Amino acid sequence: MKKIFLIFFSLIFFSHLNLPAQSLSDRIEETLKDSLFVSAQIAIDVYDLTNQEYAYRKNEDLLFHPASSMKLFTTAASLLYLGIDEKFKTNFLYTGSIIDSVLNGDLVVEGGFDPMFITSDLDSLIIKLHQKGIKKINGNLLADISNIDSLYFGRGWMWDDNPNSYMPYLSSLNINKNSLKICYQPGGIGDNALIKFEPPSNYFTFENNLITTNEDTSNLKITRDWLGERNHILVQGEISYRRKSDSLQVNIKHPHLYFLQLLSEKLNKNDIPFSGKMDVLFDNTELDTLYQFNRNLIDVINETNKESDNLNAEMLLRKLSRRFFDSSASAEKGLQLIDSLVIKLGRNPKHFVFADGSGLSHYNLVSASLIVDLLKYIYYEHPMEYGYFFNSLPIAGLDGTLEKRMKFGKAFSSVYAKTGTISGVSTLSGYAKTENENLLAFSILIQNFTGSAKTARNIQDKICNILAGHK
Incomplete structure (x- = not known):
C-alpha cells in the first residue's frame, strides 16, 4: 500500500514540475480580472528594448487622459530642443x-x-x-x-481646483512655487488656533476664526479668497486640542x-x-x-519628473515657446514643439490632444502606444539625453512620487516611472528592469473610475512587479 501511495505522490509531484510557467501575458490578464474594470478602462503597452519586441499590448491605441504622464513629453522636448546646458x-x-x-x-x-x-x-x-x-x-x-x-492658468484646468497649490498661477517671474505655506496648531481651549505663514510676509491678509476645542475631532477649513480674487487667507472651524501641528499650501494670485x-x-x-x-x-x-x-535646466527637469511639479512643467513649455518664437511665451506655441516631437516619433499629432505641459488639463488625450514610442525614441535615438531623462524619473520604493509605492517585491528599485493622477485617472509610464537584465518601456493608463485612485495604483504596482520579475 505504501508503495502505491509513493508512486501516486511522485506522479502528482513531477506532473506539477512539468507544468509550464505562466506567461507574462497570462499573469497580466489575471491581474486585469479585478472588479475595477467592470466600469473603468485600462490601456497597457510594454516593449522589450533589449529584445526589440512587444511583450504585451492591450487597448494600446485608445485615447486616454495622460495626467502627469504628459510631463514625459514636456521634459523630453526640453532636453532635446533646449539642450542639457540650458x-x-x-x-x-x-x-x-x-x-x-x-x-x-x-x-x-x-x-x-x-x-x-x-x-x-x-x-x-x-x-x-x-x-x-x-x-x-x-x-x-x-x-x-x-x-x-x-x-x-492652463487650458482645461478646472476652476474648482483653485486655490490648491498644485494649480499655480503662471508667470515668468515665480517665487516659492507661487504658493503660501500656512502652518497651524491648537491654542488654549476656547482660544484661536496659532497660525503662521512660511515665509512670513505682509503680502497677505488673513482672518483667523479657527477655535481650539476639547473635542477629539477637528473640523477646519483653510483657504484663500479665490472667488474674490484676493490674497486673503480664511481660517475657520474647530481644531481639537489633541491635534498636532500641521500645514497646507494654497496658490497665490499675481506671483x-x-x-x-x-x-x-x-x-x-x-x-x-x-x-x-x-x-x-x-x-x-x-x-x-x-x-x-x-x-x-537639468535641475528643473529632475524636480518636474521626480516630484510631478506642475509649475515646472508649465515653465518648461513656455521656455520652449520663448526660445523658438519671437513673441510672448505661451502654452500654444510651446505645444508646437511637442507636436514636432510627436512627428519625430513617426506619429501624427492631429490624432492626439495636447493642452498643457503638466497634464493637469482633462483636455489632454494620448495613447499608451504613443507614450511607449516616446520612451523608445529617446532610448534608441538620443542615448545622452536618455541618461538624464531616465535619471529624472521616480524610482519605485525609493524616491519622488514612487517613494511609498512598490517598497516590496520585484519592482522595488527596478521601476523608473512617471506617475499621474487627476480626477478619475491614474497613469504610470516609464522603464522597468527585468530579472534577466532586460529593459522594458511601458505605459499603464487607467481612467473612468470613481473615488480614490488607490485600487488603480495597486493594479499598476502588481503589473510592475510582474514586469520586473519577468525572465
Missing part, C-alpha cells in the same frame, strides 16, 4: 545711475521662467548690492513679465507682485531701503544689468 536666467536690472552708494533709479526684475526660485535665492542679490556699495534705492521695484502672455514684496522685505531686513512703489514695468526703458541668477 539655463533659466532671472535678470536683476536697473535704470538711472549709482552715485554715493545710492541707486537713483528703479530696480527691475526680469522674469526668466525659473519655477524653482525661492526666497533664499534673493540673498545672492543682496550680496551683489553690498559688493556694488548700494545702500539705498531712490526708485521703484518693478517686475518685467512682458516675455509671457496674460493667461495665468510677480509677491516676488517684489518678498524682495522689498529682504531689502529692508538688510538695511537697503527703497523709496518708490512695487509695480509692473510697462515701457522699454534702457536698462543696465546688475546681476543674473541662473538655474540649470
Whole structure:
C-alpha cells in the first residue's frame, strides 16, 4: 500500500514540475480580472528594448487622459530642443545711475521662467548690492513679465481646483512655487488656533476664526479668497486640542507682485531701503544689468519628473515657446514643439490632444502606444539625453512620487516611472528592469473610475512587479 501511495505522490509531484510557467501575458490578464474594470478602462503597452519586441499590448491605441504622464513629453522636448546646458536666467536690472552708494533709479526684475526660485535665492542679490556699495534705492521695484502672455492658468484646468497649490498661477517671474505655506496648531481651549505663514510676509491678509476645542475631532477649513480674487487667507472651524501641528499650501494670485514684496522685505531686513512703489514695468526703458541668477535646466527637469511639479512643467513649455518664437511665451506655441516631437516619433499629432505641459488639463488625450514610442525614441535615438531623462524619473520604493509605492517585491528599485493622477485617472509610464537584465518601456493608463485612485495604483504596482520579475 505504501508503495502505491509513493508512486501516486511522485506522479502528482513531477506532473506539477512539468507544468509550464505562466506567461507574462497570462499573469497580466489575471491581474486585469479585478472588479475595477467592470466600469473603468485600462490601456497597457510594454516593449522589450533589449529584445526589440512587444511583450504585451492591450487597448494600446485608445485615447486616454495622460495626467502627469504628459510631463514625459514636456521634459523630453526640453532636453532635446533646449539642450542639457540650458539655463533659466532671472535678470536683476536697473535704470538711472549709482552715485554715493545710492541707486537713483528703479530696480527691475526680469522674469526668466525659473519655477524653482525661492526666497533664499534673493540673498545672492543682496550680496551683489553690498559688493556694488548700494545702500539705498531712490526708485521703484518693478517686475518685467512682458516675455509671457496674460493667461495665468492652463487650458482645461478646472476652476474648482483653485486655490490648491498644485494649480499655480503662471508667470515668468515665480517665487516659492507661487504658493503660501500656512502652518497651524491648537491654542488654549476656547482660544484661536496659532497660525503662521512660511515665509512670513505682509503680502497677505488673513482672518483667523479657527477655535481650539476639547473635542477629539477637528473640523477646519483653510483657504484663500479665490472667488474674490484676493490674497486673503480664511481660517475657520474647530481644531481639537489633541491635534498636532500641521500645514497646507494654497496658490497665490499675481506671483510677480509677491516676488517684489518678498524682495522689498529682504531689502529692508538688510538695511537697503527703497523709496518708490512695487509695480509692473510697462515701457522699454534702457536698462543696465546688475546681476543674473541662473538655474540649470537639468535641475528643473529632475524636480518636474521626480516630484510631478506642475509649475515646472508649465515653465518648461513656455521656455520652449520663448526660445523658438519671437513673441510672448505661451502654452500654444510651446505645444508646437511637442507636436514636432510627436512627428519625430513617426506619429501624427492631429490624432492626439495636447493642452498643457503638466497634464493637469482633462483636455489632454494620448495613447499608451504613443507614450511607449516616446520612451523608445529617446532610448534608441538620443542615448545622452536618455541618461538624464531616465535619471529624472521616480524610482519605485525609493524616491519622488514612487517613494511609498512598490517598497516590496520585484519592482522595488527596478521601476523608473512617471506617475499621474487627476480626477478619475491614474497613469504610470516609464522603464522597468527585468530579472534577466532586460529593459522594458511601458505605459499603464487607467481612467473612468470613481473615488480614490488607490485600487488603480495597486493594479499598476502588481503589473510592475510582474514586469520586473519577468525572465
